[in-house]
Amino acid sequence: MYLQKLKNCHQNIKPFIHNTPVLTSHLLNEISGASVFFKCENFQRMGAFKMRGATNAILNLSETQKSRGVVTHSSGNFAQALSLAARSLGVKAYIVMPSGAPKVKKEAVKEYGGIIIECPPTLEDREKTAMQVQQEKGATFLHPSDNLDVILGQGTATIELLEDHPDLEYIFTPVGGGGLIAGTALAANLHGNNCKVIGGEPLAADDAYRSLLSGKIETNKTTQTIADGLKTQLGDINFPIIQKYITKIIRVEEQDIIAAMRLIWERMKIIIEPSSAVAFAALLKEKELFKGKKTGIILSGGNVDLKNLPF
Amino acid sequence: MYLQKLKNCHQNIKPFIHNTPVLTSHLLNEISGASVFFKCENFQRMGAFKMRGATNAILNLSETQKSRGVVTHSSGNFAQALSLAARSLGVKAYIVMPSGAPKVKKEAVKEYGGIIIECPPTLEDREKTAMQVQQEKGATFLHPSDNLDVILGQGTATIELLEDHPDLEYIFTPVGGGGLIAGTALAANLHGNNCKVIGGEPLAADDAYRSLLSGKIETNKTTQTIADGLKTQLGDINFPIIQKYITKIIRVEEQDIIAAMRLIWERMKIIIEPSSAVAFAALLKEKELFKGKKTGIILSGGNVDLKNLPF
Numbered sequence: 001m002y003l004q005k006l007k008n009c010h011q012n013i014k015p016f017i018h019n020t021p022v023l024t025s026h027l028l029n030e031i032s033g034a035s036v037f038f039k040c041e042n043f044q045r046m047g048a049f050k051m052r053g054a055t056n057a058i059l060n061l062s063e064t065q066k067s068r069g070v071v072t073h074s075s076g077n078f079a080q081a082l083s084l085a086a087r088s089l090g091v092k093a094y095i096v097m098p099s100g101a102p103k104v105k106k107e108a109v110k111e112y113g114g115i116i117i118e119c120p121p122t123l124e125d126r127e128k129t130a131m132q133v134q135q136e137k138g139a140t141f142l143h144p145s146d147n148l149d150v151i152l153g154q155g156t157a158t159i160e161l162l163e164d165h166p167d168l169e170y171i172f173t174p175v176g177g178g179g180l181i182a183g184t185a186l187a188a189n190l191h192g193n194n195c196k197v198i199g200g201e202p203l204a205a206d207d208a209y210r211s212l213l214s215g216k217i218e219t220n221k222t223t224q225t226i227a228d229g230l231k232t233q234l235g236d237i238n239f240p241i242i243q244k245y246i247t248k249i250i251r252v253e254e255q256d257i258i259a260a261m262r263l264i265w266e267r268m269k270i271i272i273e274p275s276s277a278v279a280f281a282a283l284l285k286e287k288e289l290f291k292g293k294k295t296g297i298i299l300s301g302g303n304v305d306l307k308n309l310p311f
Numbered sequence: 312m313y314l315q316k317l318k319n320c321h322q323n324i325k326p327f328i329h330n331t332p333v334l335t336s337h338l339l340n341e342i343s344g345a346s347v348f349f350k351c352e353n354f355q356r357m358g359a360f361k362m363r364g365a366t367n368a369i370l371n372l373s374e375t376q377k378s379r380g381v382v383t384h385s386s387g388n389f390a391q392a393l394s395l396a397a398r399s400l401g402v403k404a405y406i407v408m409p410s411g412a413p414k415v416k417k418e419a420v421k422e423y424g425g426i427i428i429e430c431p432p433t434l435e436d437r438e439k440t441a442m443q444v445q446q447e448k449g450a451t452f453l454h455p456s457d458n459l460d461v462i463l464g465q466g467t468a469t470i471e472l473l474e475d476h477p478d479l480e481y482i483f484t485p486v487g488g489g490g491l492i493a494g495t496a497l498a499a500n501l502h503g504n505n506c507k508v509i510g511g512e513p514l515a516a517d518d519a520y521r522s523l524l525s526g527k528i529e530t531n532k533t534t535q536t537i538a539d540g541l542k543t544q545l546g547d548i549n550f551p552i553i554q555k556y557i558t559k560i561i562r563v564e565e566q567d568i569i570a571a572m573r574l575i576w577e578r579m580k581i582i583i584e585p586s587s588a589v590a591f592a593a594l595l596k597e598k599e600l601f602k603g604k605k606t607g608i609i610l611s612g613g614n615v616d617l618k619n620l621p622f
Contacts, residue, residue, distance in 0.1 A: 021332070042580045262617070269353045269582040269613035302580035306573070306622040 002152075003190045009149070010156045013055045016088050020044050020157070022164050027267045032283055034290040037168065038264075039161045042272050042302025046112060049157050049300050050081035050144070053179055056153030057142045058082075058089050066091045068138035073119075073126040075101040076229055077301055078144035083114030094139055096130045104305060145177030146235025155183030161296050162191045171296040172279040175199035175208045175249060176230035178238035180300060185245035195296075199242075199249040200282030202226075202257065207233045208242070209249045226310055227257055229275035229301065250282035257281050258310045264299070265311075274310065276300045313463075314501045320460070321467045324366045327399050331355050331468070333475050333607075338578045343594055345601040348479065349575075350472045353583050353613025357423060360468050360611050361392035361455070364490055367464030368453045369393075369400050377402050379449035384430075384437040386412040387540055388612055389455035394425025405450055407441045415616060456488030457546025466494030472607050473502045482607040483590040486510035486519045486560060487541035489549035491611060496556035506607075510553075510560040511593030513537075513568065518544045519553070520560045537621055538568055540586035540612065561593035568592050569621045575610070576622075585621065587611045 020040045029035055041049040058070060069092030072082050079095045086093035095114040097106065098121035109116055119129035133139050143150065157180075158171060171188055173181045181199050188195040201208050202225035210218040217239055223231035234242065252260075261277035264270065276299045283290060283297065331351045340346055352360035369381060380403030383393050390406045397404035406425040408417065409432035420427055430440035444450050454461065468491075469482060482499055484492045492510050499506040512519050513536035521529040528550055534542035545553065563571075572588035575581060587610045594601060594608065 047580060265582060265617060269358060271576060271580040271582060306576065306620065309617065309620070311617040 002186050006152055006155055006159065006187060006190060009056050009152045010159050012059050013052060013153060013156060016055045016085065017052055018044055019160050022161060023268060023270070025268050028263065031263065032290070033287050034283060034293050034295045036283070037161065037165050037294070037296045038268070039157055039296060039298050040270065041157055042270060042276060042299050044301075046077070046080045046084045047301055047303040048077040048081065049154055049180060049298065050077045051085060052156050053147075053150035053153030053183070054078065054081035054085040054142070055088070057147055057149040058085050058091055060149045061140055065140045068140070069094060070142050071096065071130055071133045071137070071139040072142050072144060073097070073130045074144050075105050077303060079105070079114060080108050080112055080303075082142060083109050083112035087113035092139070094133045094137065096126055096133065098126065143235065145179030145232065146237045148237055151179050151183045151186070151238055151241065153183065154180045155187035157298055158184045158187035158296075161298075162187070162195065165294065165296065166191070166193060167294055168195050168296045169293045170196050170198055170290060171298065172198050172200055172283055173298040174227065174230055174275050174278040174300055175201045176275065177232040178208065178234040178242055180298065181246060182238035182241040184298060185241060189245050196247040197245065198247050198282065200278040200280075201249050201251050202230055202278060203251040203253050205231050206251050209251055211239065212243065212249060225257070226254055227275040227278050229273065230278060250285050252278060252281040252285050256285060260284060262311055271302045271304060272299050273301045273304045276302070313497050317463055317466055317470065317498060317501060320367050320463045321470050323370050324363060324464060324467060327366045327396065328363055329355055330471050333472060334579060334581070336579050339574065342574065343601070344598050345594060345604050345606045347594070348472065348476050348605070348607045349579070350468055350607060350609050351581065352468055353581060353587060353610050355612075357388070357391045357395045358612055358614040359388040359392065360465055360491060360609065361388045362396060363467050364461035364464030364494070365389065365392035365396040365453070366399070368458055368460040369396050369402055371460045372451055376451045379451070380405060381453050382407065382441055382444040382448070382450040383453050383455060384408070384441045385455050386416050388614060390416070390420050390425060391423055391614075393453060394420050394423035398424035403450070405444045405448065407437055407444065409437065454546065456490030456543065457548045458490075459548055462490050462494045462497070462549055462552065464494065465491045466498035468609055469495045469498035469607075472609075473498070473506065476605065476607065477502070477504060478605055479506050479607045480604045481507050481509055481601060482609065483509050483511055483594055484609040485538065485541055485586050485589040485611055486512045487586065488543040489519065489545040489553055491609065492557060493549035493552040495609060496552060500556050507558040508556065509558050509593065511589040511591075512560050512562050513541055513589060514562040514564050516542050517562050520562055522550065523554065523560060536568070537565055538586040538589050540584065541589060561596050563589060563592040563596050567596060571595060573622055582613045582615060583610050584612045584615045587613070
């Protein structure tokens with residue numbers, strides 16, 4: 001079932017996304033000991049893989065739903081992705097954001113045509129406001145990571161990566177809300193070449209690691225990590241997929257994340273956001289396990305505030 | 312004569328360099344009004360096009376010369392390029408650097424296997440010290456930009472760019488010591504499709520612009536520019552080539568350079584050094600002239616100090 005869905009999804013979203021390049025680096029191969037293939041979703045439209053899932057989710061709405069718009073609450077990449085995907089498809093996107101969200105994030109959403117609805121800064125208020133928009137506008141709520149169409153969309157990065165490099169033994173992704181790793185796991189599993197999927201997660205927000213141990217969705221009490229895209233928790237739809245298909249989650253400390261980010265910036269000369277660095281940091285953390293292995297890394301995004309770098 | 316030399320040069324250096332990718336950006340096309348093809352020499356080995364010229368210059372030495380090593384005075388990308396090219400070819404590279412040069416630059420040279428010879432910080436001392444190394448070691452002096460083999464090597468980036476996009480109408484490069492633009496001009500001219508070469512130069516170090524006006528090599532009294540690779544002046548070998556083959560030089564101010572650098576970092580998610588941004592800044596400066604034109608930009612390098620960014 002998933003296989004055909006994934007293939008259809010990829011066909012459907014292709015006109016609206018980039019087939020991003022896969023880069024390699026001799027130096028990073030030397031440093032890691034593995035043979036690493038970086039899937040550059042930082043070069044994706046609006047700068048992150050979220051464009052894939054957002055596009056697929058909107059494409060799967062009925063014409064009536066599309067005419068009434070979509071709504072989400074996010075101040076991160078999904079807000080921008082939904083705005084741009086909606087604009088590309090002639091659909092309105094309402095983005096619920098805390099009134100105190102950074103100006104640069106608000107402006108990015110506006111630039112992509114999203115309609116910002118401000119709310120007080122609690123999760124409760126965000127959900128209440130999103131609910132109001134659904135009721136008043138008839139807009140369809142789209143969750144950034146716990147939505148099967150979003151998950152399938154995120155999996156298409158791995159379809160492309162495995163088309164180019166069918167013999168990868170491992171693929172690493174960062175773990176935040178779980179949409180990317182769930183989609184990656186489905187795609188790798190359906191590819192059928194025994195390619196294993198491994199998550200990288202900040203130790204400071206290791207809810208997914210603990211969820212796999214306990215067998216239920218755990219939350220983070222605090223999330224003091226530079227990987228600001230990875231503070232959210234798993235959901236009811238992606239968690240069973242993650243439980244079933246991924247091999248393990250490797251936790252990394254803040255200095256590991258910054259060091260991995262710096263290596264990629266300095267050696268590969270590409271801009272990735274801290275959340276992206278977490279996957280490579282995880283590989284480096286346990287590199288003795290992956291010596292000589294053909295390994296994919298999903299570089300999830302490249303949206304950083306240049307005025308606020310960790311170097 | 313040049314045509315065959317250039318082709319041979321490209322064949323010879325191919326095993327030692329990357330054929331760097333050519334990237335495009337819808338957003339930067341929109342902003343510039345041109346159709347822009349960025350030749351990413353920031354992804355070149357050691358992070359800059361200088362690798363090409365350094366490799367070609369060493370390959371053209373006799374076996375005796377190679378056995379005695381090469382020497383240059385530079386604290387920039389050519390020092391790193393010569394070190395790495397020499398190591399790849401089993402040759403010793405002596406790099407004369409002022410004793411007060413930034414630690415990060417010294418370490419980069421050492422990492423690539425270069426042997427640093429320190430000297431006092433005047434040009435006279437650098438030249439005297441380089442001369443001593445030539446006499447004591449029998450090493451061959453290689454100038455970073457005023458050497459025909461170096462110039463031909465730098466031209467190979469344009470050979471690759473025009474192989475991929477033979478119908479380019481313009482190619483922009485930054486202008487510093489003149490090696491890159493001279494090589495680019497030779498390659499574009501020999502390509503024979505009426506592709507015009509235009510230089511971008513910082514207004515704060517506009518010696519090349521003034522040299523074209525006066526018909527003799529001019530110097531800079533001051534060089535207060537963020538484009539630290541472009542402070543040097545033209546030489547006797549590259550100047551006649553530049554006079555004969557390039558269309559014009561467009562001067563840009565410091566804020567133009569920083570704005571162009573920022574656009575490329577934020578929109579393309581790639582790391583370029585300020586000197587690289589000068590070529591794109593020049594296009595933006597006179598963009599009404601290049602509306603709808605297929606235009607190549609040589610992104611010359613990506614070596615930046617992340618602790619010292621202009622944003």
